[in-house]
Amino acid sequence: MSVFIVILSSVIFFGSLALIFSERINRSIVAIFGSVLMIGTGKIFGFYSEEAAIQAIDFNTLGLLLGMMILVAMLEPTGFFEYLAVLAARASKGKPIRLFVLLGIITTILSMFLDNVTTVVLIAPVTILISEILGVNALPYLVAEALLSNTGGVATLVGDPPNVLIGSAAGLSFNDFLIYSLPVVLISWLGAFILLQRLFKKELSKRPRRSKAVMKLNPAETLNHPETARRILIVLGGAILFFFIHHLLHIEPSFVALSAAAIALIWVQPDIQEVLKKVEWSVLLFFGSLFIMVGGLEHSKALDMVVVLFANGSEISPVVFGILVIWIVAALSAVVDNVPITIALIPVIKGLGETGMDIGPLWWALAFGAGFGGSGTIIGSSANIIVTTLSEKTRTPITSALWMKRGLPVMLVTCAIASILYAIAYRWM
């Protein structure tokens, strides 16, 4: 019976994953259907129930994502992102290499605290604008923005959905990420940045046809609602401050994010329907449904088998094992969505911990792999997909071939740097 249950739950889970990755049906629809199927089957064969399913949902992750989504939804229409990009354009004085550095840094910092997708969705259109009036090709800037936001997002607890998941599951605080992840990301980011600058050397050394036009861009005019922007930025700043000390106050990051959202809402009092329309409910439902499916997999004891499999592999040195995790997870994330991978691997790593293995460092290996792996292919991360789709509507579309030459090297370099630092820092993790 138990083997039968394991097979049944695995078929539901991996069948859903396969459907999600095939992109034939919307991922949220597949996940909702899969989770209902998992609960139904679980009830019939007695391994899962509604209560267990509710318990399997990580509300910390959902709350943190929801809170940040509300804040960004309110900040977006103020024009703050355009403001930053225009400032960068003016500061660059129309010099491509300077513009490249400034836009890269802005994108990275934003994506450390905000969702990568939002950052890129808002910065990329202004990037196209700036490149067009300069008369230069937008490709290097767009590709770099996606890759650097993938890389930068790994640095903090709130930078990337896999980090939110890992932080919540492993009980890691915001500061843990600053101590263990940020230094690795800084060095990897620098590696990625230097590499990108070299790979795009030809494009970046070309002199723009009309460099003076950017000086006539007026940043003040991009801010539609300066007062609203000011209020939301104050709240966001406060939230980041509380992220630093959330573990001292014994409050969850999700509570910080939701409090910030609540304060911003009451202070600004926007049209709530408009704000809620911008919240990505399909993403939240996708996460929730995945949690329910993985919960079913856990309850059917299917994950225990994976744990046994991995535990046997742990005869190899733990450092090598961690580096293997980085590369395997990265390779998977390059071709498929890193969220289901992370959600599925979390219980496996927890299970390994129960066998007595030191799993502290493995959480970081998972975070690096899931984060950096996304740079590898044109579909590796949502940020990549967004810049590609945007560029397809322009005169110079990004192609898979181009990504192979620009994105894949960045993934390899960042993963390599992360592996080296992992090996060096292992004993302190």
Place this chain on the structure above:
Amino acid sequence: MIVKNCMKRNVISIDEKTTLREAAVILVKKHIGLLPVVDRDDHPVGVIGLNDLLKLELPDFVNFVTDVDFVHDFGAVEDIRPSAKTLNKNIKSFMRPVITVEEDCGLLRAYALMLQQNLHDMPVISKDAKLVGITSRVDVGVAILSTWSKVE
């Protein structure tokens, strides 16, 4: 009143073999905004307007950035021109499907059609679907308004 009473009869149209460059020359010379494209039997098969041609010059960013007020100088894009290759292409690859109105159509219906389809000019056809004229929002609108003077 019907559309027949408020349309221009000397409608300028082009055939399907016209190139983009030739269409542009006609628009400039006649100072008009819309050209119906007709087949050998004078049946309208499409339209090409100023917007369709100017789209080729507009920078990509106007599709992504909703409010371009802060861009005071379009810089390099001001001197984008379509390539000679594009200009020599057949009009068929640029024209849009045509929305026509029959000459015996009522004025309010014709006006509502233009409003809903966001058209400023609309080709008029006869019963046997031949192009017989062209009317505009102003033509139809003014004709409707002219009846107001008879209201006691």
